[in-house]
Amino acid sequence: MTGHRTLIVGAMLTLAAGTFVFRLAGPLLRSRVEFPPLVRRLLETAAVVLLTALVATSALTQGHGFAGYARPVGVAVGGLLAWRKAPILVVVIAAAATTALLRLAFGG
Amino acid sequence: MRSAWRTLDRDLLRSIVLICASVAMVGISYGASAAAAGFPLWLPAVTGALVLAGSSEFLFVGIIAAGGNPFAAVAAGLLVNARHVPYGLAVPEVIEPGWRRVVGTHLMNDESVVLALSQPDIARKRAAYQLCGLGILIAWPLGAFIGSVGGSQVRDVGAFGLDATFPAVILALILPRLRDRITLRAALAGAAIALVATRYLPAGLPELLALSGLLLGT
Numbered sequence: 001m002t003g004h005r006t007l008i009v010g011a012m013l014t015l016a017a018g019t020f021v022f023r024l025a026g027p028l029l030r031s032r033v034e035f036p037p038l039v040r041r042l043l044e045t046a047a048v049v050l051l052t053a054l055v056a057t058s059a060l061t062q063g064h065g066f067a068g069y070a071r072p073v074g075v076a077v078g079g080l081l082a083w084r085k086a087p088i089l090v091v092v093i094a095a096a097a098t099t100a101l102l103r104l105a106f107g108g
Numbered sequence: 109m110r111s112a113w114r115t116l117d118r119d120l121l122r123s124i125v126l127i128c129a130s131v132a133m134v135g136i137s138y139g140a141s142a143a144a145a146g147f148p149l150w151l152p153a154v155t156g157a158l159v160l161a162g163s164s165e166f167l168f169v170g171i172i173a174a175g176g177n178p179f180a181a182v183a184a185g186l187l188v189n190a191r192h193v194p195y196g197l198a199v200p201e202v203i204e205p206g207w208r209r210v211v212g213t214h215l216m217n218d219e220s221v222v223l224a225l226s227q228p229d230i231a232r233k234r235a236a237y238q239l240c241g242l243g244i245l246i247a248w249p250l251g252a253f254i255g256s257v258g259g260s261q262v263r264d265v266g267a268f269g270l271d272a273t274f275p276a277v278i279l280a281l282i283l284p285r286l287r288d289r290i291t292l293r294a295a296l297a298g299a300a301i302a303l304v305a306t307r308y309l310p311a312g313l314p315e316l317l318a319l320s321g322l323l324l325g326t
Contacts, residue, residue, distance in 0.1 A: 004178070005148070011178035012151070015168055016158035018182070019189040023216040026196020027203045044225070045294060046319055047198030048285045050191055051222055051278055052295035053302035053318030059275035061306045071272050078276030082283050088123035092130065095276035099269030 070106070074099030113235050120223070120236060123277070127219050128243035130273045131162070135251020136258070137270075138166060143256035145173035152256045156249035161217060164188040167311060188312035194319065195221045201230055202237040215241025218274075222281040297321035 035043070059075040061067055078095030082088070113121075135156060142152040147169065159165050164185035171181040195216055196203075202224045203212040215238060223236040286292045298321025305314035 007178050008147075008151075008172060011172075011182045012155050012159070012168070015164065015182050015185045015189075016155075018186045019159055019161055019164070019192065020214065022186075022189050022192040023196060023213045025193045026198070027200035027213065028196075030197060030200035042322065043194070043197045044199070045291050046194050046322055047221060047225060048282060048291055049295045049298040049318055049321050050194055050315055051218065051225075051282050052286070053298045053315045053321075054191075054218060055275045055279045055282070056299035057302050057306055057314055059272070059279075060303060064307055067271075070269070071275075074269055074272035075275045075279060078272070079279045079283070082276075082280035087119050088277065088280050089119075089126055091280045092126055092273050092276055095272040096130075096269035099272040100267065101269075103266060103269070 070099045070102035073102060113239050115232055116235055116239070120226075121239075123281075124223070124236070124240045124243055127240060127277055128247040130270060130277075131219075131244050132247040132251035132254075133268070133270055134162060134274075135248045136255035138162065138169070139252035139255025140258070141255075142169045142173070142252070145169065147173070147256070149253075149256045153249045153253035156252040157245070159185070159189075160214060160245060160248065161185075161189050161192075162248065163311070184310060184312075187310060190312060191315055192216055194316075199224045199233065199237070202234050204234065212238065212241075215245060217241065217244060218278060219244060222278050225285060226281045294321045294324060297324040 055075070059067070059072045074095040074097075077098045078091040081094055082091045086094075116124075138156070139152040143149060152165075152169070155165055155168070159168075167188060168181045168185040171184055172178055195218075196213075199221055202220075203209055203216075220237045220241040223240045224233040227233040227236050286295055298318030301321055302314040302318040305317050309317070
């Protein structure tokens with residue numbers, strides 16, 4: 001690894017710079033261009049759609065396959081509690097505990 | 109700014125603390141696995157502070173540890189992080205003008221954005237976004253450092269069910285937004301598209317593809 005350490009650090013800095021540019025792009029564009037209210041609403045909905053997809057992929061998948069039952073069941077329990085207006089502390093602890101206990105019980 | 113943080117209700121402040129705590133735990137596992145793969149001890153923490161986007165860092169470190177090309181690792185990480193563009197388009201108002209702009213921009217991540225979306229007005233959107241972002245800026249690199257130095261017990265986050273906390277938090281915070289019928293339809297279509305795409309496409313792309321769900325919902 002030491003052989004190409006400089007290359008790795010360079011790669012890491014490139015990733016950091018590129019990520020910063022991604023973070024900068026949206027607000028920069030919005031400060032230059034005035035979008036009509038309909039488009040502004042659509043852009044907010046886009047973020048909600050993206051985050052929902054992220055919930056689905058991070059709850060259900062691992063790499064290119066299925067993550068196993070323990071994680072999605074835990075997330076579903078947390079989601080159900082959130083839907084019943086439970087505080088986030090309860091949601092998170094219930095999700096983690098359910099997943100951990102299922103793994104303990106079934107080894108998956 | 110501190111007075112603005114006081115406008116946040118207690119449940120939200122607790123959620124931010126909780127989010128940061130679980131980010132730190134995952135950071136510990138990230139640092140531990142990077143150190144086990146032979147990376148220098150400072151690297152996960154420095155990467156954590158500069159990139160500040162967990163899933164892309166896991167991927168980046170994982171590809172290099174597996175003997176992959178660093179350029180491929182950068183490309184894979186950038187693909188995962190491309191979702192920050194639509195995030196910034198959705199909530200540009202959370203970033204304050206002036207010198208705070210650079211820091212505010214760097215604080216953008218899944219959790220800070222979803223918290224901003226969950227708040228009713230600009231002052232609280234900004235306060236939630238910044239407090240959560242700053243907390244993660246501390247918790248993530250700190251966790252990574254502890255993990256890489258400690259060679260920790262928490263290498264397997266699965267045993268504690270910690271991998272369920274990230275989707276659960278995002279889901280809980282996004283749920284009120286999904287009460288709107290049109291948004292819900294678009295979000296469900298997007299999630300289905302992303303799940304199918306995950307089988308075939310590299311990480312990051314399925315979530316971007318989910319945006320096509322907007323066409324079905326609107």
